Amino acid sequence: MTPLVELKQLMKKHWDAQKKSELFSDVTTTIEQPERIALLGKSGQGKSTLLRILAKLESVDSGTIYFNGQLMSEVDSRIWRMNICYVAQQATMLPGTILDNLMISSKIHNRTFEESYARQLIKAVGLDHLDWGKHAGDLSGGEKQRIALVRSLLLRPKILLLDEITASLDQQSKELVEQLLFKLHQKEKIGFIWVTHDMEQAKNVSERIWYMEDGTLASDVKTSVFLDDQASSPTQVKL
Amino acid sequence: MSLLALSFTLLFVIITMLVSVWQKLDLEKDIAIGTVRAAIQLLAVGYVLQFVFQSENILFIIIIICVMIVVAAFNAAKRAKGMEGVIWRIILSIATMEILMMGLLLSLQIIDATPQYIIPLSGMTIGNAMVACGLFLTQLKRETESSKGEIETLLSLGATSRQAVQDVLKRSVKFSMIPTIDAMKTVGLVQLPGMMTGMIIAGADPVEAVRYQILIIFVFTSSSAITSMMLSVLCYKKLFTKDLQLKDWR
Incomplete structure (x- = not known):
């Protein structure tokens, strides 16, 4: 069976003190079906860059990526991004109201706006008190982050690329987002790759862990295995 | 003198x-x-x-206008260092504007079809279009950098290059037209334009001079608009790679 996503020997360089050096290399793995993956690692290991590469917002210096057996470069970028959707760490609200932001993907793709689905999602992330006519730029950081997530979910992607999307949320909102994404995986088979520095969150949401260290994907195992290894290891991973 | x-x-x-x-x-x-x-x-x-x-040879008029357009394009292109092929896009934008403007002025017999009218009016409109192109490109660069988050958000949602930069282009075109619109609002009150002043000094009737000045202001406004809009249509794809990624435009 063709894997859903396949990464082969990815290598990315970055500018470091006015010269290019390797950020990571030899990143090779596959995702057979939509999975819940937590992407862990210390800052500066290239986790966000890897997500941006998977979203086709950046290119690799070498290596290949496949989606459903098709080479990334051969798939139209728009189709790619509709299937593998990136949610940035810093949520950017588009000019206009909350409704304008929620309707944007239906406008882009000339589709009917799924209002009832949008209401369900908004309620699930704890924002049902918001007036949709409110200017999106006036929302708090945490509210913007959740609107950005709902905005991407309305695209109905197959995989979400989540870059520390709960970093600015309180505990209750964080749990609501985790529950929603867990449910969407169960019911609608939406997978995700979630960059987080919160080990507790990784434990709660993921079934698999990608751990980046020393410029490569140092560990790619089931979450339970990773946690067992951690418990028995004298040098525990600090994120 | x-x-x-x-x-x-x-x-x-x-x-x-x-x-x-x-x-x-x-x-x-x-x-x-x-x-x-x-x-x-x-x-x-x-x-x-x-x-x-x-x-009174038409070929000489065309050569002079072509030289004006090329010089103007090279000058405006300095504002878009790093954007390949921008010079041709500016030339095409200004040339289209010039053909449209002169076509209208001559076909409606607003001016006489003589070099005395065609060359100075072309020089002024091409100069004005050059300023509009320079301002557009400067603002486009600024807007693209400052709105990177907005553009990439739209790209992440599957937008086309046009959809991703639509607002950025709109804001840049608007910015490029500010000097022309401000000049139109304050002409006669704050400044006496060069053309009108020159005609009056040369002995022309002030009312006649004013008529030409009104003509030139209206031509300036539409020439800025046409050139900037056309340049925006011709340039926006240059902001992206073939994979629809925002280029690092430095």
């Missing part, structure tokens, strides 16, 4: 140089080069125009 009277105008240059020496501005060399260049360029243009006006 006699040559003697013209030579007296050098006094203004000497005053500027003295100020530069006194205030240690270190501008004397630049002022001297600028003075010589301005004098030679203007005198040369004067003789060229005299020749073209007398010959």
Whole structure:
């Protein structure tokens, strides 16, 4: 069976003190079906860059990526991004109201706006008190982050690329987002790759862990295995 | 104006140089080069125009207009260093505007089809379009950098390049038209434009001079709009790679 996503020997360089050096290399793995993956690692290991590469917002210096057996470069970028959707760490609200932001993907793709689905999602992330006519730029950081997530979910992607999307949320909102994404995986088979520095969150949401260290994907195992290894290891991973 | 009277105008240059020496501005060399260049360029243009006006050959008019467009395009393109092929896009935008403007002015018989009208009016509109192109490209660069988050959010949601930069383009076109629109609002109250002043000094009837000035202001407004909008349509794809990624435009 063709894997859903396949990464082969990815290598990315970055500018470091006015010269290019390797950020990571030899990143090779596959995702057979939509999975819940937590992407862990210390800052500066290239986790966000890897997500941006998977979203086709950046290119690799070498290596290949496949989606459903098709080479990334051969798939139209728009189709790619509709299937593998990136949610940035810093949520950017588009000019206009909350409704304008929620309707944007239906406008882009000339589709009917799924209002009832949008209401369900908004309620699930704890924002049902918001007036949709409110200017999106006036929302708090945490509210913007959740609107950005709902905005991407309305695209109905197959995989979400989540870059520390709960970093600015309180505990209750964080749990609501985790529950929603867990449910969407169960019911609608939406997978995700979630960059987080919160080990507790990784434990709660993921079934698999990608751990980046020393410029490569140092560990790619089931979450339970990773946690067992951690418990028995004298040098525990600090994120 | 006699040559003697013209030579007296050098006094203004000497005053500027003295100020530069006194205030240690270190501008004397630049002022001297600028003075010589301005004098030679203007005198040369004067003789060229005299020749073209007398010959009334359409080919000379076309050559002069082409030279104006190319020089204007090279100058405006300096604002978009790093964007390949921008020069051709500017040339195409300004040339289209020039053909449209002159086509209208001549076909509606607003001006006479003589070099005396075509060349100065073309020079002014091309110059104005050059400023509009420069402002558009400067603002496009700024907007693309400051709105990177907005553009990438739209790309992440599957937007086309056009959809991703639509607002950025709109804001840049608007910015490029600010000087022309401001000038239109304040003309006669804050400034007496060069063309009108020149005609009055040369002995023309002030009302006639004003009529031409009104014409030129209206032509300026639409020339800025047409050039900037056309340039925006021709340039926006250059902001992206073939994989629809935002280029690092430095």
